[in-house]
Amino acid sequence: MKIGVVCYPTYGGSGVLATELGLGLARRGHEIHFITYRRPARLGGYQANVFYHEVDSGADYPLFEYAPYETALASKLVDVIEHYEIDLLHVHYAVPHASVAYMARKILISRGRYVPFVTTLHGTDITLVGTNPAYEATITFAINKSDGVTAVSQSLRRDTLANFEICNPIEVIYNFIDFKRFQRTNKNHFKQAIAPNGERILIHVSNFRPVKRVDDVIFIFKIVNEAIPSKLLLIGDGPERAKCEDLSRRLGLTKDIRFLGKQDAVEELLAVADLFLLPSSSESFGLAALEAMACEVPVVSSDVGGIPEVNIDGQTGYLSGVGMVDKMAEDALKILTDDKVLNEFRSAALVQAARFDIEEIIVKYEAYYESVLAKS
Numbered sequence: 001m002k003i004g005v006v007c008y009p010t011y012g013g014s015g016v017l018a019t020e021l022g023l024g025l026a027r028r029g030h031e032i033h034f035i036t037y038r039r040p041a042r043l044g045g046y047q048a049n050v051f052y053h054e055v056d057s058g059a060d061y062p063l064f065e066y067a068p069y070e071t072a073l074a075s076k077l078v079d080v081i082e083h084y085e086i087d088l089l090h091v092h093y094a095v096p097h098a099s100v101a102y103m104a105r106k107i108l109i110s111r112g113r114y115v116p117f118v119t120t121l122h123g124t125d126i127t128l129v130g131t132n133p134a135y136e137a138t139i140t141f142a143i144n145k146s147d148g149v150t151a152v153s154q155s156l157r158r159d160t161l162a163n164f165e166i167c168n169p170i171e172v173i174y175n176f177i178d179f180k181r182f183q184r185t186n187k188n189h190f191k192q193a194i195a196p197n198g199e200r201i202l203i204h205v206s207n208f209r210p211v212k213r214v215d216d217v218i219f220i221f222k223i224v225n226e227a228i229p230s231k232l233l234l235i236g237d238g239p240e241r242a243k244c245e246d247l248s249r250r251l252g253l254t255k256d257i258r259f260l261g262k263q264d265a266v267e268e269l270l271a272v273a274d275l276f277l278l279p280s281s282s283e284s285f286g287l288a289a290l291e292a293m294a295c296e297v298p299v300v301s302s303d304v305g306g307i308p309e310v311n312i313d314g315q316t317g318y319l320s321g322v323g324m325v326d327k328m329a330e331d332a333l334k335i336l337t338d339d340k341v342l343n344e345f346r347s348a349a350l351v352q353a354a355r356f357d358i359e360e361i362i363v364k365y366e367a368y369y370e371s372v373l374a375k376s
């Protein structure tokens with residue numbers, strides 16, 4: 001198949017998933033065209049069967065306070081679809097990609113071609129952004145007009161049906177992990193540099209948005225750090241980072257907390273970690289937690305959204321209500337204070353992560369695309 005892929009090219013989970021899916025499909029012989037405003041972070045260098053088309057919203061015209069990105073994207077989609085004879089378009093994150101895809105499909109119909117589009121709902125497009133009255137009517141319309149709709153967890157499917165008037169069926173296709181990349185490799189030199197005295201290493205990876213509750217990560221770590229020698233690695237960047245750096249200074253934790261910013265090789269840091277913390281107030285799936293589990297790192301997390309479909313309470317980690325910092329710290333210590341317990345949790349995390357192997361999930365996408373093509 002020739003597939004067009006639209007996503008946010010930044011470090012967010014939806015862009016990561018879209019890029020990995022595109023690359024996986026390209027390895028299986030499909031021709032993949034990424035159409036985005038910047039080269040996706042995980043795309044890397046040249047790959048067979050992979051094309052990248054940059055959208056330039058351009059127009060530096062004094063009338064525009066905001067350059068009309070959606071108009072530029074729709075025109076680019078039409079151009080790429082016509083020129084490369086794309087069979088199907090897959091848009092990740094409903095806002096605004098689903099309505100832009102609808103517009104492109106309409107334009108193509110007027111030129112004599114019907115190219116179906118699949119919308120994948122990722123989380124905040126439904127739970128935060130999509131429900132904003134400023135977008136709601138357009139999102140509902142575009143989801144209902146999609147030729148196929150997928151959601152990354154059962155929880156997100158339920159949230160979508162609860163928050164929007166949806167008449168289209170929603171197929172759940174879980175997020176996945178590439179075990180060729182995410183596995184526990186020997187990075188003892190890193191471990192030695194980060195925790196020279198054998199301290200336990202806790203880790204959190206996110207975009208530092210309020211929904212991630214990174215301050216809870218720091219409060220949990222404070223309790224753990226008072227009980228056992230430990231270090232905390234904070235990976236990623238975003239609006240809450242400055243506040244969190246300030247908090248770690250006020251709590252006197254600067255020598256044990258390292259803010260590492262955005263990292264390309266997250267798997268190398270996960271390979272030295274003993275525990276992943278994810279106390280989010282909303283999380284449709286928790287791809288970052290799955291990446292940790294593939295590297296045999298257990299997860300202490302909140303119990304919201306799709307997280308319980310990934311992190312199994314008492315087996316791969318522990319679940320708690322949002323904001324239950326003391327309980328999360330207690331759970332972290334249950335895992336970290338006994339090597340045998342830690343190893344049991346590590347093994348169970350790996351077994352659970354294997355359920356989301358890219359090789360299994362990618363064929364579900366292929367079958368789904370084929371069913372959409374057969375209907376249109």
Ligand code: GMT
Pocket residue numbers: 011012013014015017093122123124127152175207209211282283284285286287288
């Ligand atoms: O985690 C984020 O806030 C980024 C966001 C995105 O769309 O880039 O992530 C969402 O999609 C990921 C991939 O499907 C999911 O693993 C995340 O759970 C989801 N985030 C939220 O629901 C908050």
